[in-house]
Amino acid sequence: MTRTCLAIILAAGDSTRMKSSMSKVLHPIAGRPMIAHVVEAISRTDISTAALVVGRNAGEVTSAASVAGIKVESFLQKERLGTGHAVLAARDAIAVGYDDILVAYGDVPLITDGPLRAARQGLADGADVVVIGFHTDRPTGYGRLLVKDDELIAIREEKDATDAExxxxxxxxxxxxxxxxxxxxxxxHIRNDNAKSEFYLTDLVEIARSLGGRAVAVDAPEQELTGCNNRAELAVIERLWQERRRHELMLSGVSMIAPETVFLAYDTVIGLDVLIEPNVVFGPGAVIDSGAVIHAFSHIEGAHVSAGATVGPFARLRPGADLADGSKVGNFCEVKNARIGEGAKVSHLTYIGDATIGAGSNIGAGTITCNYDGVNKYETHIGKSAFVGSNSSLVAPVTIGDGAYIASGSVITEDVPPDALALGRARQEMKPGRAKVIRERALALKAARKR
Structure with missing residues (x-):
C-alpha cells in the first residue's frame, strides 16, 4: 500500500493470570517471545513504524519487540483504564499523522498479515473504523458484531446483549x-461512564457513526485471533502454532513420519526431501538442507545439517554444529561448535566440541574431545581420512594430521603427524590369580560387616 500506517501494539497488561515473574508477552511460542510474533506479522503488512504501549518489564518487552524492518517506539501506560486509554498512551505517535492506525495486541501471537491487510484495505475503501472479527460456534463471553446493510453498527458486550443479539x-x-x-x-470522544469507569476502544464504532463516518468489520480465522491469559492457553497456542508450521513444511516437501511429535522453532529452515522421524525437537537457529535424515529422538539447535547428512537417533546438535554433505552423527552423540567434514562419521556415544573433523574421517565409539580445562575452551583439529579408535580422549589443544590413526583407548595430548600411528595408553600387565585373592578378600569383608 502507498498509505502510511502506524501500528499500536498494546502490551502493558499486568498478566497476573500467568502467575509469572515476567510479562505475559515475553513468554515464548516456538522459542520466541509472543510479542515478537505479533511484530513480525505487522512487518509483513508494509508497516515500518510501531508504537509499543508497555507497562511491566518495559525494557525487556521493548527489546523483545525489536524485529528487523520495524522501528519501535515505546510508550509507558502508568494506569490501566481500559483499551481506549491504552491506545491514547501513544498520543504523540498518533499525532505525527498517518493515513491508517492499526491496533493490535501483544498476546495474540498466531495473527498473520492477512487480516491486518484486510483491515487496512477497509480504511482505503472509505471506512473510519474497521474491526477484525471471527466466527465461532462458542461465542459466549465475546462481544458480538452487529451488522446492518454491510456496515458495523455496534459491538455489543454479552452482558448488555439482548437474547437475539x-x-x-x-x-x-x-x-x-x-x-x-x-x-x-x-x-x-470515548467516555468512561460505565460500571468499571474505563475507556473502551469498542465504543469507536458508534462514535464514528455518530460523527457521520462508516464502520465495517472484516473476518479472520478464529485460530489466528487466539489470545493468551494463562499457562494453559499458552500451551494451546504453542500446539496451534506447531500444527500450522508442520503443515506448511510438509506441503513444501518435508516428510514427517509422526508430525505431531516434531517440534519446531520460529526460525527452523528445512529443505526439500528431508525425512524427520518421530520425537525430534528443533531449537532456534536450525537449518536442515535437502535430503538430510533426522532420526528419532534428536535435538537440534543453532546447527546446520547439510545435504544428505544423517543425524541420530538420540543425537544432540548444539549451537555451532555444522555437518557437511553426507556426514553422519549417530546415536547418543553430542556435537557443539564443531565442523564435521564431508562424509565423516561420528557414529556412537561420542562428544565432539570446539573441533574440526576432516572429510572422510571416522571417529570411534566413546571418543571425546577434552576441550575445557575448567576456565578456557580449546580446539581439536582432525585432518582428512583420519581414524580415531574407540574410547579415545583427545586433550585440546591438539591436531591430528591427515590419515593418522589413533589406537583405541588412547589419551592424546600431543599433535599427531599425518599418516602416523599414535598410542597413548598404559601397557597391559597380567597378575595370575590376583583376581581370586581380591574377590575372596572382598567377600570376607562383606561377611564381617553383617555380623
Missing amino acids: RTVTWCNSGLMAINGRKALELLD
Whole structure:
C-alpha cells in the first residue's frame, strides 16, 4: 500500500493470570517471545513504524519487540483504564499523522498479515473504523458484531446483549484499524461512564457513526485471533502454532513420519526431501538442507545439517554444529561448535566440541574431545581420512594430521603427524590369580560387616 500506517501494539497488561515473574508477552511460542510474533506479522503488512504501549518489564518487552524492518517506539501506560486509554498512551505517535492506525495486541501471537491487510484495505475503501472479527460456534463471553446493510453498527458486550443479539456468532477480536486523520478526534470522544469507569476502544464504532463516518468489520480465522491469559492457553497456542508450521513444511516437501511429535522453532529452515522421524525437537537457529535424515529422538539447535547428512537417533546438535554433505552423527552423540567434514562419521556415544573433523574421517565409539580445562575452551583439529579408535580422549589443544590413526583407548595430548600411528595408553600387565585373592578378600569383608 502507498498509505502510511502506524501500528499500536498494546502490551502493558499486568498478566497476573500467568502467575509469572515476567510479562505475559515475553513468554515464548516456538522459542520466541509472543510479542515478537505479533511484530513480525505487522512487518509483513508494509508497516515500518510501531508504537509499543508497555507497562511491566518495559525494557525487556521493548527489546523483545525489536524485529528487523520495524522501528519501535515505546510508550509507558502508568494506569490501566481500559483499551481506549491504552491506545491514547501513544498520543504523540498518533499525532505525527498517518493515513491508517492499526491496533493490535501483544498476546495474540498466531495473527498473520492477512487480516491486518484486510483491515487496512477497509480504511482505503472509505471506512473510519474497521474491526477484525471471527466466527465461532462458542461465542459466549465475546462481544458480538452487529451488522446492518454491510456496515458495523455496534459491538455489543454479552452482558448488555439482548437474547437475539446473543445468537450472533460473529465476534469481536479486539483488533481494529482507525482512520489516522481522524484517530485523535474519535479517541477523545470515548467516555468512561460505565460500571468499571474505563475507556473502551469498542465504543469507536458508534462514535464514528455518530460523527457521520462508516464502520465495517472484516473476518479472520478464529485460530489466528487466539489470545493468551494463562499457562494453559499458552500451551494451546504453542500446539496451534506447531500444527500450522508442520503443515506448511510438509506441503513444501518435508516428510514427517509422526508430525505431531516434531517440534519446531520460529526460525527452523528445512529443505526439500528431508525425512524427520518421530520425537525430534528443533531449537532456534536450525537449518536442515535437502535430503538430510533426522532420526528419532534428536535435538537440534543453532546447527546446520547439510545435504544428505544423517543425524541420530538420540543425537544432540548444539549451537555451532555444522555437518557437511553426507556426514553422519549417530546415536547418543553430542556435537557443539564443531565442523564435521564431508562424509565423516561420528557414529556412537561420542562428544565432539570446539573441533574440526576432516572429510572422510571416522571417529570411534566413546571418543571425546577434552576441550575445557575448567576456565578456557580449546580446539581439536582432525585432518582428512583420519581414524580415531574407540574410547579415545583427545586433550585440546591438539591436531591430528591427515590419515593418522589413533589406537583405541588412547589419551592424546600431543599433535599427531599425518599418516602416523599414535598410542597413548598404559601397557597391559597380567597378575595370575590376583583376581581370586581380591574377590575372596572382598567377600570376607562383606561377611564381617553383617555380623
